[in-house]
Amino acid sequence: xxxxxxxxxxxxxxxxxxxxFDGLTVLQHRGQDAAGIVTSDRGRxxxxxxxxxxxxxxxxxxxxxxxxxLGLGHVRYPTAGSSSCAEAQPLYTNYPYGICVAHNGNLxxxxxxxxxxxxxxxxxxxxxxDSELLLNVFADSLTVQTPSDGTQxxxxxxxIFYAVExxxxxxxxxxxxxYLINGIxxxxxxxxxxIRPIVFGSRxxxxxxxxxxGVPATxxxxxxxxxxxxxxxxxxxxxxxxxGGFKLVRDIRPGEAIFIDFQGNCHARQCHSNASPxxxxxxxxYFARPDSIMDGVSVYETRLxxxxxxxxxxxxxxxxxxxxxxIPIPDTSRTSALQAAYVLGRPFREGYIKxxxxxxxxxxxxxxxxxxxxxxxLNTIKSEFAGRNxxxxxDSVVRGTTAREIVEMARDAGALKVYxxxxxxxxxxxNIYGIDIPTxxxxxxxxxxxxEIAAHIGSDWIEYQDCDDLVESxxxxxxxxxxxxxxxxxxxxxxxxxxxxxxxxxxxxxxxxRNDSAQELLRSTNGMPPPSANVEVTKNGGDGGCESMHNDxxxxxxxxxxxxxxx
Numbered sequence: 001x002x003x004x005x006x007x008x009x010x011x012x013x014x015x016x017x018x019x020x021f022d023g024l025t026v027l028q029h030r031g032q033d034a035a036g037i038v039t040s041d042r043g044r045x046x047x048x049x050x051x052x053x054x055x056x057x058x059x060x061x062x063x064x065x066x067x068x069x070l071g072l073g074h075v076r077y078p079t080a081g082s083s084s085c086a087e088a089q090p091l092y093t094n095y096p097y098g099i100c101v102a103h104n105g106n107l108x109x110x111x112x113x114x115x116x117x118x119x120x121x122x123x124x125x126x127x128x129x130d131s132e133l134l135l136n137v138f139a140d141s142l143t144v145q146t147p148s149d150g151t152q153x154x155x156x157x158x159x160i161f162y163a164v165e166x167x168x169x170x171x172x173x174x175x176x177x178x179y180l181i182n183g184i185x186x187x188x189x190x191x192x193x194x195i196r197p198i199v200f201g202s203r204x205x206x207x208x209x210x211x212x213x214g215v216p217a218t219x220x221x222x223x224x225x226x227x228x229x230x231x232x233x234x235x236x237x238x239x240x241x242x243x244g245g246f247k248l249v250r251d252i253r254p255g256e257a258i259f260i261d262f263q264g265n266c267h268a269r270q271c272h273s274n275a276s277p278x279x280x281x282x283x284x285x286y287f288a289r290p291d292s293i294m295d296g297v298s299v300y301e302t303r304l305x306x307x308x309x310x311x312x313x314x315x316x317x318x319x320x321x322x323x324x325x326x327i328p329i330p331d332t333s334r335t336s337a338l339q340a341a342y343v344l345g346r347p348f349r350e351g352y353i354k355x356x357x358x359x360x361x362x363x364x365x366x367x368x369x370x371x372x373x374x375x376x377x378l379n380t381i382k383s384e385f386a387g388r389n390x391x392x393x394x395d396s397v398v399r400g401t402t403a404r405e406i407v408e409m410a411r412d413a414g415a416l417k418v419y420x421x422x423x424x425x426x427x428x429x430x431n432i433y434g435i436d437i438p439t440x441x442x443x444x445x446x447x448x449x450x451x452e453i454a455a456h457i458g459s460d461w462i463e464y465q466d467c468d469d470l471v472e473s474x475x476x477x478x479x480x481x482x483x484x485x486x487x488x489x490x491x492x493x494x495x496x497x498x499x500x501x502x503x504x505x506x507x508x509x510x511x512x513x514r515n516d517s518a519q520e521l522l523r524s525t526n527g528m529p530p531p532s533a534n535v536e537v538t539k540n541g542g543d544g545g546c547e548s549m550h551n552d553x554x555x556x557x558x559x560x561x562x563x564x565x566x567x
Contacts, residue, residue, distance in 0.1 A: 001287055001435050002076045002089070002104040003027030004198070006178040006186050006233045009069040010205035010264050012042065017066040020073040023232075023239040024054045029289060030104075030235060031077035034088035038100045038567075041068030043183050045098055045567040049074075049088040065564040070262070072180050074102040077436060087129040090180070092567055093139050096146045098182035101138070103131040104235055105175030105196040105434035108498065108506065113137065113170065134171060138179060141166035156184065157259060161269045164189050164257040168272045172498050174280065174433025174488065176252070178233060185261040188233040192272040193497050194254030195280050195433045195488050197294050201232045201240040201248045205264075215247045219258055222266035231260045236292040251295050253277075278497040281487040282435055284474050285424045286332055286395045296479040300335055305473035306423040307339030307393070310465050314344065314391075314421060317463060322389050323419060327351035329394040329406055330378070336423040337393035346391070351384040351413075352406070374405040386414035392459075396424035398437060400444030403457040411458070420459040425467045426450075429494040432502065437491050467492050 005023040007016040020037050035057040036049025048062045054075060058066075074089035090100040107113065107130040114133060117123040123136045145159035164187065174195030179187040190198050202215045205228055215229065216222050222229060232239075232246050240246045252258055255275025259267045279295055290300040314321065326346050328337035331354060341348035355377050384390075390410055397403050403420060410418045426445035431437035440446045444453055454462040471487055478484040490496045 001030055002074060002102075003030035003235045003239075004102040004104050004176065004178055004233075005073040005235070005239055006102065006180065006188065007071055008186050008231045008260050008262075008264070010227050010230055012069050014069050014206070015039070015067050016069060016071040017063050019232075019243050020066075020071050021054065021058055021063065023234060023243055024073045024075050026239045026242050026289075027075055027235055028054055030287065031075040034076040034085060035074065036076075036088050036090050036102075037066055037071060037073045038090045038092070038180060039066045039068035039071035040180060040182055044068075045092070045100065045182055046564045047090065047092065047100075047567055048564040049085065049090065051085045051088065062564050070180060070186060072100055072102040072178050072186075084127075087127050087131075089129075089131055091127075091129070091132050091135050093135055094567075096139065096143050097184060098567065099135065099139050099142070100180040100182075101131055101135040101177055103134050103175060103177040104198075105173060105177070105191065106130060106432060107133060107171050107173040107175065108432055108502065109172045116170075130173075131177075134167060134175065134177060135179075137167050137170055138163050142181075156261070157267050160184075160187060160259050161257060161267075161271055164269075165271045168192055168255060174498075176235065183262060185259060186231070186233070187257055187259045188252050189257040189271070190252045190254055192255040192275040193278040193488065194251075194275070194295070195278060195497065197235055197279065197283060197288070198252045199234055199237045199240060199248060199293075200250060200252055200258055201234075201237075201246045202229045202266075203245040203247060204228065205230050215249065217249070219249070219266045219268035224265060226263045226265050229264055229266075231264075231266065233258070236288055236294070238289045238292045241291070248293065276486065277482075277484055278486040278488050279484065280431075280433060280435070281470060281474060281489050282396075282424070282431065282437075282491060285470070287435065290332075290335055295484060296482050297474055297477045297484070301477050302474045303335035303395075303423070304339045305476065306465060306470060307336030308343050309469040309473060310336065310393070310421055310423055310463070311340040311343035313466065313469070314340075314463050318461075321419075322417070323391045324388040325349050325351075325384065326391045326393060327384065327410075329392060329402075330354040332395040333393050333423060336395065340391075340393055340421070344391075349384045351381055351390065351410070352378045353381060354378055374402050375409075378406065378409065380409050380413040382413040384413075385410050388415060389417040389419070390415045391419045391421060393421045393423065395422070396427060397422050397444060397453070397457070397462075397464075398427055399442055400453070400457050403444070403459075407458040417460045418458070420454070420457065420462040422462070422464045423470075424465055425470060425489075425492040426453070426464050427491045429491050431491045432496060432506075433488060433490070433498075435491070 034051045035054045038047040050057045072090045090102045092100045110130045114125050117136050121140050141163035176190045176196040176198035237248045240248050254277045255272030257271050284302045288299045292299045326341035326348050328334040338348050407418050428445045488497045496502050
């Protein structure tokens with residue numbers, strides 16, 4: 001899972017660097033593995049990317065070099081490829097024009113795409129990242145529209161939408177992405193099922209004579225907006241809210257692309273004939289911030305409903321329950337736990353205090369790292385547990401590592417009985433569309449019933465949300481103007497909405513890439529210590545897994561004398 005952000009400002013003398021930095025900081029919850037920014041400054045591309053958090057990757061001297069009024073930003077957690085900084089985004093290809101990509105999601109036909117590009121298109125694929133495939137499919141398709149003399153066989157707008165159409169016809173999976181085309185503009189696109197989220201916003205340009213007129217309501221009304229508007233596209237609406245003056249226009253629709261040319265005109269087109277919305281429901285459960293709006297639905301309101309429906313199920317299953325207090329597992333489950341406590345008629349209490357300087361354990365690579373980090377991340381308020389029967393509410397249970405440690409902490413704090421409730425159904429299948437839900441054998445609910453899961457994590461009983469209730473929690477809030485009937489619930493049901501056959505061979509490859517042993521091996525071969533090791537990571541004396549590039553000036557977090565990479 002990743003976070004993406006793109007900005008185009010009307011005034012060429014304004015820079016997007018600080019806005020992208022601020023937006024990526026807001027999207028940091030979507031990935032803490034790596035971060036990158038590329039900007040376009042009057043035809044010159046400047047790139048800075050590295051492993052680490054946003055605040056660590058970008059120092060003052062980097063920001064000074066990231067000049068330009070057009071740029072992309074990316075925060076990454078690896079779900080395909082490796083953790084090397086060679087696969088940090090944005091990625092770049094020089095022909096045609098100079099194109100960069102920032103991508104969130106996962107492609108499922110990468111083997112076939114890579115073979116096609118290498119064999120038939122003679123395009124060099126340098127990494128194992130599926131984002132590089134998205135970049136090269138688009139670049140190759142745009143090249144078809146660009147004769148050797150550099151003229152366009154079609155208009156530029158039609159050529160770009162043709163290239164996006166080719167991407168959507170060839171690339172299978174869940175994805176949302178941004179292309180920066182040097183000197184031409186920025187393109188936002190979303191897969192035909194709308195699995196991964198991306199939103200679009202705008203504000204009046206500061207120097208525009210029409211600034212007082214506000215923001216047009218639709219992209220169609222922005223088609224002749226040249227020079228009057230600034231534009232932003234991002235994974236979540238919360239990034240737009242925090243940038244100052246920008247207004248959320250709407251989500252990019254499934255199978256749609258929005259192209260904003262360098263003059264500031266906005267063009268939108270449906271690029272897939274069979275598009276239908278099936279957004280990933282796990283975004284609402286866990287990944288998205290509660291203050292985000294996705295496909296017109298408030299994430300906060302869906303989590304309230306999840307808590308309400310979960311409490312109703314507990315009362316049906318345990319009408320004579322002896323729960324004394326409801327305690328959330330910080331932070332994502334807090335909204336659902338609060339509403340569950342209200343419906344159950346039991347007090348809501350904060351029993352765990354979170355250290356906010358520890359990464360989210362679900363998206364932390366390595367089982368041993370997750371085990372250790374739970375105790376570092378959470379500490380108990382013992383008075384809330386001592387002598388009580390407690391109901392612990394979490395957003396979901398994936399591997400069971402965190403749940404087992406948390407239950408043990410509750411008992412150590414003096415709880416008499418510990419019950420566990422999940423706002424999501426049992427996760428029994430891998431997610432193949434961009435969330436690092438692991439291989440089946442690592443899932444605590446795989447081939448286990450609720451009693452076995454409760455025994456595994458050490459709770460007295462465990463209750464899960466019903467899948468129908470989860471879907472209804474989101475569907476019932478959707479706007480009548482944009483109803484949501486279908487969702488990607490594959491990690492609960494094993495049904496994958498893209499429709500193609502996901503066979504054992506694919507899951508075998510997935511297991512080789514994603515299991516904890518494989519991740520530890522990747523870190524060791526990339527010259528990196530395991531995340532739990534107290535070792536300072538530098539690339540001095542070794543490339544740390546970085547790709548070889550002429551004029552590659554990327555530096556480690558400890559060597560701050562060098563600047564950004566001039567592409």
